[in-house]
Amino acid sequence: MTDVLDRPAATTAKLALEDITSGYGNVEIIKSLSLGVRPGEIFALMGKNGMGKTTLLKTIVGLLPARRGRILLDGADVTKKGPKTMADAGVAYAPQEQPLFQDLSIRDNLRLALRSDRALAEGLERVYGHFPFLADRLAQKAGTLSGGEQKMLIIARAMMTAPKLLLIDEISEGLQPTVIERIAAALRDERANGTTVLIVEQHLAFALSIADRWAVMKLGQIDDAGEIGPDTEARMLEHLRI
Ligand SMILES: Nc1ncnc2c1ncn2[C@@H]1O[C@H](COP(=O)(O)OP(=O)(O)OP(=O)(O)O)[C@@H](O)[C@H]1O
Secondary structure, three states, rough: OOOOHHHHHHOOOOOOEEEEEEEOOOOEEEEEEEEEOOOOOOOEEOOOOOOHHHHHHHHOOOOOOOOEEEEEEEEEOOOOOOOOHHOOOEEEEOOOOOOOOOOOEEEHHHHOOOOHHHHHHHHHHHHHHOOOOHHOOOOOOOHHHOHHHHHHHHHHHHOOOOOOEEEEEEOOOOHHHHHHHHHHHHHHHHEEEEEEEEEEEEOHHHHHOOOOEEEEOOOEEEEEEEOOOHHHHHHHHHHHOO
């Protein structure tokens, strides 16, 4: 299967990408890519280094303009929207690079995207449930947290707004198994609450343990995709082999 757009269901998908092309300067990285993410699922996007996974996430959230194609959120065309509008529409992004303000406190990192004290209180309540250690450390500077704690703060910040679509870029990188399991539990809880999640991952076991469906990217296109099932690991390994 090379196309998981679910064309007949594009208007009922949470997120539908239709023939998206984007890139940097003269170079096209994402090449006419189509993909559908269903409401309430966890979708794992895999692929070797440099295949365009981060570029695709940046294109979805409007940090990088789509040059061709359409992006639909709940059936509405959001192709030309910038990051602020996408955030207001309920799309949260946990980026891989420079994700935290190291000199700001945990509290200030968590309140960045929020408009009111009430939203802050509600968001804190939500993320304390997933990551209780945050409750005692609100005044601590983000840069003084351990690597694993920073990753949990990145996820927590993306969850503060109760997003309807959560995009997460390689959160498991360099983490010990207990932290990965805690993040997996948080994502399962969010899914149970109706949040749709798109993760970019290199960690095969983590992706297999939480995802409902998967796709592998190769050179800016979807190379293979399917439901998570007994054959998934072997198929992914085939694609991810160096
Ligand atoms: N700002 C940029 N300017 C020019 N080229 C870029 C830029 N960012 C990424 N690229 C290039 O785009 C290609 C895809 O990069 P991208 O980060 O999207 O891949 P990826 O699949 O997320 O890789 P990884 O798993 O290593 O994070 C790479 O060849 C990369 O060098």
